[in-house]
Amino acid sequence: MTYLSSDDSQLLRQVAKMYRGTRCAEIGIGYASNLVELSGHFEEIIGTDIRLTDGFEILKNKGFSLVVSDRTTCFKDEIFDLVITNPPYLPSEGITDPTVDGGTGGFEIPSSFLREALRVLRPAGAILIVISSETSTLQFKRFCAENNLRVKEIVEKSLFFETLTAYELRKTEIERDLKD
Numbered sequence: 001m002t003y004l005s006s007d008d009s010q011l012l013r014q015v016a017k018m019y020r021g022t023r024c025a026e027i028g029i030g031y032a033s034n035l036v037e038l039s040g041h042f043e044e045i046i047g048t049d050i051r052l053t054d055g056f057e058i059l060k061n062k063g064f065s066l067v068v069s070d071r072t073t074c075f076k077d078e079i080f081d082l083v084i085t086n087p088p089y090l091p092s093e094g095i096t097d098p099t100v101d102g103g104t105g106g107f108e109i110p111s112s113f114l115r116e117a118l119r120v121l122r123p124a125g126a127i128l129i130v131i132s133s134e135t136s137t138l139q140f141k142r143f144c145a146e147n148n149l150r151v152k153e154i155v156e157k158s159l160f161f162e163t164l165t166a167y168e169l170r171k172t173e174i175e176r177d178l179k180d
């Protein structure tokens with residue numbers, strides 16, 4: 001099953017549309033509804049997913065490329081100005097549904113997405129991620145601290161069962177120096 005665009009998807013693209021640059025990637029595109037709206041904001045836009053959406057042919061010539069890949073493992077280091085993701089973030093025992101199951105604390109899968117995003121991100125680039133109040137905030141904050149990331153809360157949306165937050169993450173100089 002492909003993930004249907006929902007409130008979390010809308011929140012991510014609402015924020016992503018504020019960014020411009022040369023190259024942008026989305027990890028876990030679903031129906032690619034976020035990438036459709038980013039067309040023209042970057043010279044090159046690439047989306048990845050572990051499976052292609054049903055009827056993906058209609059997504060041809062829309063101003064972006066699609067790659068079937070585990071996260072961004074098929075790309076070289078430090079090539080994207082912006083990496084966006086609305087990862088599977090719901091706490092789960094194991095991964096039965098890869099569109100929503102986030103594993104332990106709901107952050108097992110998001111953290112694996114973020115590790116890859118950091119690898120392919122240019123030093124001055126930004127990551128946008130949507131996280132739910134259902135996800136372990138403690139694990140998210142610890143990850144950001146351990147990776148010396150600058151965290152900015154961009155927008156929050158309360159739904160009746162959860163609160164969604166879109167964060168911008170950037171490498172700090174400490175993190176950039178550690179990599180040199």
Ligand SMILES: C[S@@+](CC[C@H](N)C(=O)[O-])C[C@H]1O[C@@H](n2cnc3c(N)ncnc32)[C@H](O)[C@@H]1O
Pocket residue numbers: 002003004005006008009010012027028029030031032033034048049050051069070071072086087088089098099100
């Ligand atoms: C919550 S859905 C978001 C879909 C879409 N980006 C949106 O915002 O509507 C998460 C997506 O991540 C994909 N996904 C799960 N594991 C992945 C992996 N290892 N690499 C790439 N994509 C993955 C799922 O197939 C699913 O399409």
